[in-house]
Amino acid sequence: MATEVAQIDVQVQEDHHDHDHEQSFISKYIFSTDHKTIAKQFLITGIFWAIIGAAMSAIFRLQLGFPEADLGWLKPLLGRWITETGQLDQEFYLALVTMHGTIMVFFVLTAGLSGTFSNFLIPLQIGARDMASGFMNMLSYWFFFVSGVIMFISLFLETGPASGGWVVYPPLSAIQTAMPGSGMGMTLWLIAMVFFIASSLLGGINYISTVVNLRTKGMTFSRLPLTIWAFFLTAVIGVLAFPVLFAAALLLVFDRSFGTSFYLSEIYIQGEALSNVGGSPILYQHLFWFLGHPEVYIVLLPALGITSEVIATNSRKPIFGYKAMIVSMLGITFLSFIVWAHHMFVSGLNPFLGSIFMFLTLIIAVPSAVKVFNYLTTLWKGNIIFTPAMLFSIGLVSVFISGGITGIFLGNSAIDIQLHDTYFVVAHFHLVMGAASAFGLLAGVYHWFPKMFGRMMDAKLGYIHFWLTFIGIYAVFFPMHYIGIAGFPRRYYSFTNFDAFSGFTDLNQFISIAAIATFFGQFIFLFNFFYSMYRGRKATANPWNSNTLEWTTPINPGHGNWEGEIPEVHRWPYDYSKPGAEDDFIPQTVPFSETMESNLPHENDMIALEKEQAEEIVVDESAGH
Amino acid sequence: MFGFYIALAILLVLGILLLIFRVTRLVGIVKGTGEKIVTDSNNVNAAMMIVFMVLFFGIAGWYSYVNFDAYDQPVASEHGELTDKLFWRTMWITGIVFAITNILLFYFSWKYRYSAKRKATFYPHNNKLELIWTGVPAIVLTWLVISGWMAWDGIMSEAPEESEQIEIMGAQFQWSIRYGGVDNQVGDYDYRLIDAVNAHGQDLSDRSNFDDFISNNLVIPKGDPVLLKIRARDVLHSVFIPHMRVKMDAVPGMPTQFWFVANKSTDEMRVEEGNPDFNYELACTEVCGGGHFSMKKRVVVLEPAEYAEWKIDQKSWLSKNPQYLSQVPENLKELALVTAGINE
Numbered sequence: 001m002a003t004e005v006a007q008i009d010v011q012v013q014e015d016h017h018d019h020d021h022e023q024s025f026i027s028k029y030i031f032s033t034d035h036k037t038i039a040k041q042f043l044i045t046g047i048f049w050a051i052i053g054a055a056m057s058a059i060f061r062l063q064l065g066f067p068e069a070d071l072g073w074l075k076p077l078l079g080r081w082i083t084e085t086g087q088l089d090q091e092f093y094l095a096l097v098t099m100h101g102t103i104m105v106f107f108v109l110t111a112g113l114s115g116t117f118s119n120f121l122i123p124l125q126i127g128a129r130d131m132a133s134g135f136m137n138m139l140s141y142w143f144f145f146v147s148g149v150i151m152f153i154s155l156f157l158e159t160g161p162a163s164g165g166w167v168v169y170p171p172l173s174a175i176q177t178a179m180p181g182s183g184m185g186m187t188l189w190l191i192a193m194v195f196f197i198a199s200s201l202l203g204g205i206n207y208i209s210t211v212v213n214l215r216t217k218g219m220t221f222s223r224l225p226l227t228i229w230a231f232f233l234t235a236v237i238g239v240l241a242f243p244v245l246f247a248a249a250l251l252l253v254f255d256r257s258f259g260t261s262f263y264l265s266e267i268y269i270q271g272e273a274l275s276n277v278g279g280s281p282i283l284y285q286h287l288f289w290f291l292g293h294p295e296v297y298i299v300l301l302p303a304l305g306i307t308s309e310v311i312a313t314n315s316r317k318p319i320f321g322y323k324a325m326i327v328s329m330l331g332i333t334f335l336s337f338i339v340w341a342h343h344m345f346v347s348g349l350n351p352f353l354g355s356i357f358m359f360l361t362l363i364i365a366v367p368s369a370v371k372v373f374n375y376l377t378t379l380w381k382g383n384i385i386f387t388p389a390m391l392f393s394i395g396l397v398s399v400f401i402s403g404g405i406t407g408i409f410l411g412n413s414a415i416d417i418q419l420h421d422t423y424f425v426v427a428h429f430h431l432v433m434g435a436a437s438a439f440g441l442l443a444g445v446y447h448w449f450p451k452m453f454g455r456m457m458d459a460k461l462g463y464i465h466f467w468l469t470f471i472g473i474y475a476v477f478f479p480m481h482y483i484g485i486a487g488f489p490r491r492y493y494s495f496t497n498f499d500a501f502s503g504f505t506d507l508n509q510f511i512s513i514a515a516i517a518t519f520f521g522q523f524i525f526l527f528n529f530f531y532s533m534y535r536g537r538k539a540t541a542n543p544w545n546s547n548t549l550e551w552t553t554p555i556n557p558g559h560g561n562w563e564g565e566i567p568e569v570h571r572w573p574y575d576y577s578k579p580g581a582e583d584d585f586i587p588q589t590v591p592f593s594e595t596m597e598s599n600l601p602h603e604n605d606m607i608a609l610e611k612e613q614a615e616e617i618v619v620d621e622s623a624g625h
Numbered sequence: 626m627f628g629f630y631i632a633l634a635i636l637l638v639l640g641i642l643l644l645i646f647r648v649t650r651l652v653g654i655v656k657g658t659g660e661k662i663v664t665d666s667n668n669v670n671a672a673m674m675i676v677f678m679v680l681f682f683g684i685a686g687w688y689s690y691v692n693f694d695a696y697d698q699p700v701a702s703e704h705g706e707l708t709d710k711l712f713w714r715t716m717w718i719t720g721i722v723f724a725i726t727n728i729l730l731f732y733f734s735w736k737y738r739y740s741a742k743r744k745a746t747f748y749p750h751n752n753k754l755e756l757i758w759t760g761v762p763a764i765v766l767t768w769l770v771i772s773g774w775m776a777w778d779g780i781m782s783e784a785p786e787e788s789e790q791i792e793i794m795g796a797q798f799q800w801s802i803r804y805g806g807v808d809n810q811v812g813d814y815d816y817r818l819i820d821a822v823n824a825h826g827q828d829l830s831d832r833s834n835f836d837d838f839i840s841n842n843l844v845i846p847k848g849d850p851v852l853l854k855i856r857a858r859d860v861l862h863s864v865f866i867p868h869m870r871v872k873m874d875a876v877p878g879m880p881t882q883f884w885f886v887a888n889k890s891t892d893e894m895r896v897e898e899g900n901p902d903f904n905y906e907l908a909c910t911e912v913c914g915g916g917h918f919s920m921k922k923r924v925v926v927l928e929p930a931e932y933a934e935w936k937i938d939q940k941s942w943l944s945k946n947p948q949y950l951s952q953v954p955e956n957l958k959e960l961a962l963v964t965a966g967i968n969e
Contacts (some may be wrong), residue, residue, distance in 0.1 A: 172861060179915060362766045413774075415708055
């Protein structure tokens with residue numbers, strides 16, 4: 001049944017393909033339904049937001065590293081957010097922290113990463129002409145765009161954007177008078193998030209149905225590249241988790257504007273006792289983290305998927321433990337839904353519940369560890385080519401280890417008492433989800449740039465960019481562990497009020513300098529990206545000698561991806577350096593009957609099957625016509 | 626004018642960088658290196674892996690060793706010593722894993738860098754290996770979970786009955802501290818009774834309120850259990866006493882609590898730290914608005930005898946604010962006058 005639908009769909013799109021040249025500018029580049037164009041739209045928008053989000057962190061790092069410095073020179077940009085004495089405004093500091101988090105987590109690492117690569121790679125790597133629904137896909141981007149516009153507008157409000165931290169815990173976010181950012185800024189934040197959730201759901205449903213229904217002949221689930229497995233599971237997580245955030249946001253809207261008391265109870269603020277009773281702020285935290293924790297894996301899994309592909313290709317070796325990789329991703333997907341309360345050990349949660357969540361949380365370390373060991377074994381006895389994408393993938397594994405290991409401290413509720421909401425947490429999640437998925441994003445861009453734009457990015461600039469970023473990331477986040485162990489709380493505008501937190505001015509300065517340098521280092525990438533788009537060396541059909549399907553398309557694939565029929569798939573995507581084979585790679589489209597010299601015993605048995613299937617098709621076609 | 630020169634300098638540097646980029650690119654095209662997948666840079670990148678590894682472990686190891694006292698906050702509570710022990714145990718175990726995996730990552734990257742003479746080893750899977758590295762982490766983690774769980778269970782257990790009862794209430798942007806007084810019972814409150822003077826909203830129909838007193842600092846006895854009854858008046862806050870390893874959110878509408886035993890007095894800590902100005906502090910760790918970073922209270926740990934003395938000296942809130950006697954029900958007025966210490 002499913003294949004019938006798929007065939008009809010393909011038919012329709014093939015017709016469309018014929019009329020490709022008649023597309024107007026608007027339908028080709030703006031309201032496009034082509035997954036490749038939509039992917040690029042996501043990528044460019046993601047890059048735009050990444051610049052804004054990173055610039056924000058550079059600004060608040062200035063405050064943290066140089067609290068005495070005169071920031072008056074930022075006045076043309078920030079206006080009265082710079083105080084008379086040339087310091088950053090305290091409320092605005094929180095606004096920056098909040099928007100940095102929101103932008104980076106949702107706009108850059110969710111939409112920018114999944115939106116780009118799920119869209120770009122799913123049809124190309126499974127052998128489909130386009131997404132299951134091109135129209136929904138287009139909507140997905142434009143909902144994201146609207147969400148971004150609203151969030152962007154909120155940056156320019158007189159009272160500032162939302163400022164209660166990216167988790168926007170009520171009552172701070174629910175009571176409009178609690179801080180300036182809880183007024184209009186918070187309203188716009190909520191509206192923007194509603195559009196964002198709609199966008200994610202439209203995208204996610206599309207990714208899932210495409211992977212399930214539109215795989216080309218021979219592309220079984222056990223032959224899918226790990227990228228696709230990762231995108232598929234990411235979409236599943238998103239579809240299950242985002243609606244809960246929607247519910248949380250909706251109840252917050254009700255509390256803010258319609259006088260309900262879902263999250264509010266017994267509040268006396270600014271000389272007034274509010275009438276709300278019976279609500280619970282903890283309810284919001286449960287709902288938020290029910291999305292919030294899976295969200296971590298929504299940003300991380302695609303990066304791990306990309307890394308698996310890039311490491312295997314550039315080690316010229318099959319990924320070690322393909323099935324174990326899939327099983328561990330399945331494990332992570334499942335477990336990601338039942339660990340959320342580890343963010344709430346000291347929130348007043350029932351301590352018994354805390355014990356349960358500690359246990360579940362530490363289980364999730366096992367599949368993550370398995371993935372790391374598999375990456376290491378993939379590199380072992382490889383023949384490693386350091387493309388910029390490969391460098392970023394190796395960098396990803398390193399920051400994933402470093403950041404993942406601190407998770408074992410934080411997942412332990414007894415140790416978490418001291419570390420909760422300190423810089424230790426900031427260091428932990430910036431390495432394990434921030435840097436790791438950003439590295440995945442960058443690896444993906446370097447690796448698939450030739451397919452996106454038909455040109456190569458400059459490798460040397462890529463190397464410089466990588467080393468600057470890699471050293472920079474560690475220089476920024478590794479020292480934060482020390483500050484965190486010393487107990488420095490996060491989201492503090494200044495540490496000088498406390499004797500206990502007044503040390504480490506030198507380290508804070510070092511971090512700030514490293515952060516700002518790393519931020520400027522990213523302009524090398526931007527230059528390389530836009531320059532290579534127009535002036536880069538022309539790409540060859542398969543520049544990395546890779547096995548996956550996307551490299552069998554024309555160098556600049558049109559709408560519909562393949563000019564003739566969609567190629568058939570005969571093998572898994574990781575036949576690199578197979579003993580006996582002439583080249584060190586065998587693309588997925590090569591049947592076993594053509595590689596007698598390198599087949600493994602059980603693969604020889606497949607040849608008969610291949611033949612049978614080929615005959616069946618002939619019979620089918622003759623019956624059909 | 627100064628700004629103009631800076632802009633000019635930046636432009637010049639950018640221009641030079643751009644020129645270098647163009648030249649190396651053109652040279653690359655002439656030499657034809659652009660066509661190759663593997664260039665000489667491959668060995669440079671491989672070597673950089675080792676350089677990075679040495680520098681990273683060198684600097685991190687050196688800093689961790691030299692500045693240990695700076696980041697290791699002294700501990701002054703009984704459960705804190707336990708959680709610190711768990712922390713450092715976890716640090717050793719994970720530290721070793723961290724070092725081994727990172728070293729292998731960089732070493733393999735260098736060792737197995739591309740060589741035209743070699744072919745990679747086709748090694749797609751080994752179920753035995755997978756089982757080992759699923760099983761071993763699982764066992765180690767189970768051990769960590771169980772020791773963590775036992776500690777957690779003890780810390781979060783019911784407070785001993787004789788604990789000193791102290792209410793700490795967060796509000797934008799200050800902490801307010803109320804003691805149970807002579808009867809060691811923190812009286813009932815109702816948030817609707819809060820006003821400028823009655824900051825805690827003490828409900829004076831409850832007799833345990835009469836002897837409650839407000840203190841500017843959190844004063845606690847050494848060696849005796851202290852029960853913090855934590856609440857918030859407006860938004861979320863979080864009680865954090867770094868040296869005591871105490872942290873618990875303050876939630877409006879849902880009282881929380883944390884009990885602990887301080888085991889070093891302020892004076893003892895001053896001697897230990899060699900700092901006569903040392904004071905324990907209490908901070909807020911849940912973002913609560915613009916003044917979040919300034920919510921500080923001093924914590925004073927006294928010897929039990931000193932503490933008892935200090936406590937006797939405190940005047941009840943009601944005796945300081947006798948106008949609130951009107952809120953006391955008639956039948957309790959007499960009692961109120963006596964227990965509040967107005968009529969001796």
